[in-house]
Amino acid sequence: MLVISQHITLPDTDIEMQAIRSQGAGGQNVNKVATAIHLRFDVAASSLPETYKERVLALRDRRISKDGVIVIKAQQHRSQEKNRVEALSRLQTLLQTVTTAPKPRRPTRPSGGSKQRRLDQKTKRGQLKTLRGNVDFP
Numbered sequence: 001m002l003v004i005s006q007h008i009t010l011p012d013t014d015i016e017m018q019a020i021r022s023q024g025a026g027g028q029n030v031n032k033v034a035t036a037i038h039l040r041f042d043v044a045a046s047s048l049p050e051t052y053k054e055r056v057l058a059l060r061d062r063r064i065s066k067d068g069v070i071v072i073k074a075q076q077h078r079s080q081e082k083n084r085v086e087a088l089s090r091l092q093t094l095l096q097t098v099t100t101a102p103k104p105r106r107p108t109r110p111s112g113g114s115k116q117r118r119l120d121q122k123t124k125r126g127q128l129k130t131l132r133g134n135v136d137f138p
Helices: 050-058 080-099 112-133
Strands: 015-020 036-042 069-074
Touching (some): 036 080, 050 080
Antiparallel strands (some): 015 036, 036 069
């Protein structure tokens, strides 16, 4: 069971994992034990709500194919279990970006109040500079 958010959990049947032998430089098998994990997640066949499926398919990510299959490869750890956990956490973060609501954007143009404050600060600084320049020392 993969928990994505408070309301959404994915059953293990939605996620397909395959163990693969790690390969070194030149293509030789580094060790005979299959440590690398390829995680495969079919978005269309999953139990995600339809709105989230559409958002996942709209994401621009190289791990998502055109037919809606997410393939995540994890092979940096020597143990298969660590690679499995790594692949699941990557899938979880990818799906969390879709389920969380985007932050409200700040207005790009400065508001009228901030323009006025900036202008006031500028004039204060200008007045102080002129005062400093006009001081006569006895």
